[in-house]
Amino acid sequence: MPSISMRGGKVPMSPFRKLIPLADKAKAAGKHVYHLNIGQPDIETPAYALQKVRATDFKILEYSPAEGNASYRKKLAAYYGSLGISVQPEEIIVTTGASEAILFILLACLDPGDEVVIPEPFYANYNGFAQIAGVSVKPITCHIETGFALPDSAAFESVIGPKTRAIMITNPSNPTGALYSRQALEELAALARKYGLFLIADEVYRDFCYDGRPFFSVLQIPGLEEHAILVDSISKRYSACGARVGSAVTRNRDVLGAVLRYAKLRLSPPAFGQILAEATLEVGEEYLAEVREEYRRRRDLAYARLSRMPGVVSYLPGGAFYCFARFPVDSAEHFCRWLLEDFDHQGATVMLSPGESFYATPGLGVDEVRLAYVLCCEDIEAAMDCLEVALQEYPFKKQPAQPLPAGLASR
Amino acid sequence: MPSISMRGGKVPMSPFRKLIPLADKAKAAGKHVYHLNIGQPDIETPAYALQKVRATDFKILEYSPAEGNASYRKKLAAYYGSLGISVQPEEIIVTTGASEAILFILLACLDPGDEVVIPEPFYANYNGFAQIAGVSVKPITCHIETGFALPDSAAFESVIGPKTRAIMITNPSNPTGALYSRQALEELAALARKYGLFLIADEVYRDFCYDGRPFFSVLQIPGLEEHAILVDSISKRYSACGARVGSAVTRNRDVLGAVLRYAKLRLSPPAFGQILAEATLEVGEEYLAEVREEYRRRRDLAYARLSRMPGVVSYLPGGAFYCFARFPVDSAEHFCRWLLEDFDHQGATVMLSPGESFYATPGLGVDEVRLAYVLCCEDIEAAMDCLEVALQEYPFKKQPAQPLPAGLASR
Numbered sequence: 001m002p003s004i005s006m007r008g009g010k011v012p013m014s015p016f017r018k019l020i021p022l023a024d025k026a027k028a029a030g031k032h033v034y035h036l037n038i039g040q041p042d043i044e045t046p047a048y049a050l051q052k053v054r055a056t057d058f059k060i061l062e063y064s065p066a067e068g069n070a071s072y073r074k075k076l077a078a079y080y081g082s083l084g085i086s087v088q089p090e091e092i093i094v095t096t097g098a099s100e101a102i103l104f105i106l107l108a109c110l111d112p113g114d115e116v117v118i119p120e121p122f123y124a125n126y127n128g129f130a131q132i133a134g135v136s137v138k139p140i141t142c143h144i145e146t147g148f149a150l151p152d153s154a155a156f157e158s159v160i161g162p163k164t165r166a167i168m169i170t171n172p173s174n175p176t177g178a179l180y181s182r183q184a185l186e187e188l189a190a191l192a193r194k195y196g197l198f199l200i201a202d203e204v205y206r207d208f209c210y211d212g213r214p215f216f217s218v219l220q221i222p223g224l225e226e227h228a229i230l231v232d233s234i235s236k237r238y239s240a241c242g243a244r245v246g247s248a249v250t251r252n253r254d255v256l257g258a259v260l261r262y263a264k265l266r267l268s269p270p271a272f273g274q275i276l277a278e279a280t281l282e283v284g285e286e287y288l289a290e291v292r293e294e295y296r297r298r299r300d301l302a303y304a305r306l307s308r309m310p311g312v313v314s315y316l317p318g319g320a321f322y323c324f325a326r327f328p329v330d331s332a333e334h335f336c337r338w339l340l341e342d343f344d345h346q347g348a349t350v351m352l353s354p355g356e357s358f359y360a361t362p363g364l365g366v367d368e369v370r371l372a373y374v375l376c377c378e379d380i381e382a383a384m385d386c387l388e389v390a391l392q393e394y395p396f397k398k399q400p401a402q403p404l405p406a407g408l409a410s411r
Numbered sequence: 412m413p414s415i416s417m418r419g420g421k422v423p424m425s426p427f428r429k430l431i432p433l434a435d436k437a438k439a440a441g442k443h444v445y446h447l448n449i450g451q452p453d454i455e456t457p458a459y460a461l462q463k464v465r466a467t468d469f470k471i472l473e474y475s476p477a478e479g480n481a482s483y484r485k486k487l488a489a490y491y492g493s494l495g496i497s498v499q500p501e502e503i504i505v506t507t508g509a510s511e512a513i514l515f516i517l518l519a520c521l522d523p524g525d526e527v528v529i530p531e532p533f534y535a536n537y538n539g540f541a542q543i544a545g546v547s548v549k550p551i552t553c554h555i556e557t558g559f560a561l562p563d564s565a566a567f568e569s570v571i572g573p574k575t576r577a578i579m580i581t582n583p584s585n586p587t588g589a590l591y592s593r594q595a596l597e598e599l600a601a602l603a604r605k606y607g608l609f610l611i612a613d614e615v616y617r618d619f620c621y622d623g624r625p626f627f628s629v630l631q632i633p634g635l636e637e638h639a640i641l642v643d644s645i646s647k648r649y650s651a652c653g654a655r656v657g658s659a660v661t662r663n664r665d666v667l668g669a670v671l672r673y674a675k676l677r678l679s680p681p682a683f684g685q686i687l688a689e690a691t692l693e694v695g696e697e698y699l700a701e702v703r704e705e706y707r708r709r710r711d712l713a714y715a716r717l718s719r720m721p722g723v724v725s726y727l728p729g730g731a732f733y734c735f736a737r738f739p740v741d742s743a744e745h746f747c748r749w750l751l752e753d754f755d756h757q758g759a760t761v762m763l764s765p766g767e768s769f770y771a772t773p774g775l776g777v778d779e780v781r782l783a784y785v786l787c788c789e790d791i792e793a794a795m796d797c798l799e800v801a802l803q804e805y806p807f808k809k810q811p812a813q814p815l816p817a818g819l820a821s822r
Contacts, residue, residue: 001637002576002607008519008669011676045472053683054465061456061653061687096507096655099677107543108419112523128676132518134545165413196413226412242472242682244507244655258419265422265539266510271653272464272683276472 012127015357015370022340023351032348033340034383036371039174041321043239043294045276046287052279053272063268067260068094068247072278076247079281083206085219085230091251093259094269094277098204098233098246101259102126105229105248106133106166108258109198114165116200119150121324121358121365123174123202138164139360144326144368147315148176150184156191166198167191172205172215175358175370176324177299177317179209182216189218192227198255199224202231204246205320207288210296213318225251236321237288238280243273295321298373298380305384306371309391321373324355330396332356332369338394345386367398423538426768426781433751434762443759444751445794447782450585452732454650454705456687457698463690464683474679478671479505479658483689487658490692494617496630496641502662504670505680505688509615509644509657512670513537516640516659517544517577519669520609525576527611530561532735532769532776534585534613549575550771555737555779558726559587561595567602577609578602583616583626586769586781587735588710588728590620593627600629603638609666610635613642615657616731618699621707624729636662647732648699649691654684706732709784709791716795717782720802732784735766741807743767743780749805756797778809 016037023033067073073089080087095101110116112134118126120139130137138159142148156167167188172179192199201218209215218228233246248259263269299317306314311328329335333354343349355368373380391397427448434444478484484500491498506512521527523545529537531550541548549570553559567578578599583590603610612629620626629639644657659670674680710728717725722739740746744765754760766779784791802808 002520002603002609002663004519004663004665004669005522005525005576007522008666008672011669011672013672014675017675040474042471044470047470050467050470050472054467056461056465059455059458059461060453061461061651063451063652096681097677097679108415109413111416111418112545114416125676125678128673132543132673132676134523165416192413198413240472241474242679244679244681252413252415254415255419258415258422261419261422261424262539262543264425264428265536265543266508267536268508268653268655270507270655270681270684272687273681276683 007131011131012124015124016351016353019336019340019351022337026340026349030347031344034348034350034375034379034386036373036375036383037351037353038374039236039372040241041236041239041374042376043291045239046280046283048283049238049240049276049279053276056275061271064271064274066264066268068092068269069274069278072274075278075281080219080249083217085217087219087249087251091249091256093248093256093263094274095246095248095263096266096269097235097244098202098231099125099129101231101246101248102202103129103132104259104262105200105231105255106130106135107262108255110135110165113163115161115163116166116168117156117159117164118168120360121148121175121355123170124357126168127360137360141361141364142176142178144313144315144324147317148173148178148324150180150188153187153191156188160191160195160197164195164197166200168200168202170202172209172319174205174320175322175353177320177322179213179215179318185216185218186221189221189224189227192224197227198229199227200229200231204231204233204236207237208292208295208321209319210299211318215319219249227252229255234277234280238283240276240280243276244270245273245277295373297377299323301377301380302371302373302384305388309388312391323371323373324368325371326368327391328397329367329394330398332367334396335394336369339390343390343393345389348382348386350383350386350390418542422542423535426535427762427764430747430751430762433748437751437760441758442755445759445761445786445790445797447784447786447794448762448764449785450647450783451652452647452650452785453787454702456650457691457694459694460649460651460687460690464687467686472682475682475685477675477679479503479680480685480689483685486689486692491660494628496628498630498660498662502660502667504659504667504674505685506657506659506674507677507680508646508655509613509642510536510540512642512657512659513613514540514543515670515673516611516642516666517541517546518673519666521546521576524574526572526574527577527579528567528570528575529579531771532559532586532766534581535768537579538771548771552772552775553587553589555724555726555735558728559584559589559735561591561599564598564602567599571602571606571608575606575608577611579611579613581613583620583730585616585731586733586764588731588733590624590626590729596627596629597632600632600635600638603635608638609640610638611640611642615642615644615647618648619703619706619732620730621710622729626730630660638663640666645688645691649694651687651691654687655681656684656688706784708788710734712788712791713782713784713795716799720799723802734782734784735779736782737779738802739808740778740805741809743776743778745807746805747780750801754801754804756800759793759797761794761797761801
């Protein structure tokens with residue numbers, strides 16, 4: 001009997017996958033589970049865009065060009081232009097979600113054994129794409145005490161080595177909600193130039209920035225044309241996760257060529273998803289403004305509630321719809337299991353993502369969790385009621401969190 | 412300035428990609444180009460299935476489960492059951508086209524440096540997926556004189572080595588149209604058992620078998636449960652290439668687990684495509700019967716015309732909608748360029764895929780082409796008129812083909 005590959009047995013898994021059977025069991029037992037673990041928004045997809053798919057009348061569902069439909073790429077270039085990101089349609093490759101863009105970019109830019117520097121905690125599936133590409137992730141640690149701001153250049157330089165080919169960030173960040181400032185990005189850009197690195201930015205949450213703080217793209221940094229690569233997706237912006245439409249955008253012609261060669265292997269991105277994606281670009285700005293305001297309310301609520309819980313360390317995230325929190329528990333993973341297996345508050349409980357798997361450095365994040373505020377305010381209130389009681393009742397508490405380490409100022 | 416990866420510059424390309432600019436130029440100059448180079452069928456997608464997508468009324472386009480929608484997997488298992496392939500829904504992972512299934516299966520079954528044996532000529536994009544997975548393709552040569560029948564076990568054994576982990580076939584074959592007999596498959600199965608190999612079969616053309624010859628799946632071979640892996644797709648069966656829905660099917664639980672872990676990395680197959688795919692399983696058998704009959708007519712016509720052209724070697728393919736032909740030319744690639752650049756017959760010409768890139772062994776297929784009979788009979792007649800005249804006019808002809816090598820009997 002043949003055995004599977006070694007890598008096939010070691011694909012890094014999503015931080016909350018192990019908890020899913022426990023959540024299923026809790027629900028089967030009649031408990032209500034508030035899902036703050038996932039990135040599936042409860043927001044409606046723009047009806048206009050869904051209608052465009054439903055109103056199609058073609059008779060053959062053909063392959064689209066490997067690089068995506070010309071009409072969609074043209075409108076996408078105009079959309080980026082409206083954000084101050086000047087790109088040509090030919091500088092955009094449409095991908096099957098941001099996931100595929102990340103994989104193709106890693107393959108196009110790094111060879112097996114090369115290294116990519118990623119601030120941790122980071123989107124855990126990056127580990128899996130790095131494994132497929134045979135490249136190593138070099139983490140650089142961000143800290144909850146600074147709201148997970150980017151470390152300074154010296155910290156980055158301490159992990160950049162001869163095999164480092166790229167720095168990869170998510171801005172605003174999943175899982176932390178950190179929004180990186182123009183200054184912080186320009187420091188990264190200087191490093192990219194100094195060491196000849198690609199700067200890959202996953203910017204799928206760009207529309208969800210709060211408190212009037214501006215979003216700044218890596219493609220807006222002058223002189224970074226050959227280094228900057230943008231990863232994008234409509235999944236979160238338009239609550240269209242099932243469309244599976246993303247893009248890889250860069251002005252580096254060699255990278256475009258290599259990404260396109262990988263894109264041609266899989267022939268075509270999804271046809272219906274592209275029709276929907278193209279239609280989202282005709283959706284009025286009021287849709288995103290409303291969604292942004294809704295997430296802002298949820299963020300404020302979640303943060304306000306977390307701030308009042310004794311021993312909990314959190315911060316006000318600047319973007320996306322996630323935040324991290326440190327809980328006064330010995331093991332956040334055990335706490336998450338206990339929430340599902342041994343706890344309920346008025347028949348309900350909460351599912352969270354344990355923080356440890358978002359870090360590549362062993363031992364970090366053991367008392368942290370990620371919360372996705374993808375439920376309506378009423379449900380977030382109820383979920384926070386559960387959490388508050390749970391943190392009181394949980395039997396394996398630890399002493400209150402340590403004071404801020406010296407020298408970690410917010411950037 | 413950072414440079415792209417070495418692999419990114421060497422992604423193996425589709426055999427006809429280099430010809431596309433020439434075809435565009437020919438069309439811009441007013442020539443009609445008959446496309447016999449591509450696998451995009453001109454057949455209509457079942458209207459019933461398109462209508463199911465158009466009649467959806469959900470408000471949020473959510474992620475589907477990474478393994479695919481439960482309702483689709485259940486119906487797919489029933490469909491396979493109706494073919495005599497007994498599988499459970501849990502033994503099916505829905506993928507983003509057959510392309511993704513092939514990549515995930517290679518990753519799940521082989522480690523970097525391992526080898527997969529593939530009969531050549533083969534679908535050229537297998538090279539690219541092998542490159543991503545870091546595995547080597549070991550070709551085993553089939554011959555046009557036998558209609559590209561599978562070589563015997565001794566030939567396979569001559570290329571199976573200590574790093575060989577799998578044999579991969581396409582049945583019926585793209586690019587040759589060869590349909591493998593039960594006996595030939597059972598010989599492969601015996602090899603898989605003897606050497607502890609996976610037997611991966613890309614069976615996306617199973618519905619297009621002609622002359623009453625039966626299709627036999629690797630999942631129908633008794634005792635091969637732990638070895639056999641099926642790759643599938645709705646793209647060709649239902650002319651739904653843009654749906655991007657395929658599947659990986661196996662009874663080997665370890666392989667299923669590993670493929671599912673890779674599937675979870677990319678979160679979800681396309682939502683609309685899955686709705687369409689599920690609906691195709693409710694389309695009456697008369698749809699496929701009509702499509703099969705249409706392809707059969709085209710095949711007969713293409714073969715009849717090729718057979719009458721002096722110096723052309725071909726054969727009657729048993730399945731799919733491709734055939735190979737050997738032309739009395741020095742270089743089929745040059746001939747294909749010449750067709751687009753320097754030839755026309757009553758204002759029209761033909762685009763073909765040069766055969767060489769379908770072979771991994773250097774020097775093979777230089778005087779061969781692949782023809783895809785994806786045009787209606789009238790257009791195939793016109794394309795064959797062009798080809799007949801072109802072969803007379805082409806200035807770089809070679810002597811008529813050699814007689815059949817001894818010992819190459821049809822299997």
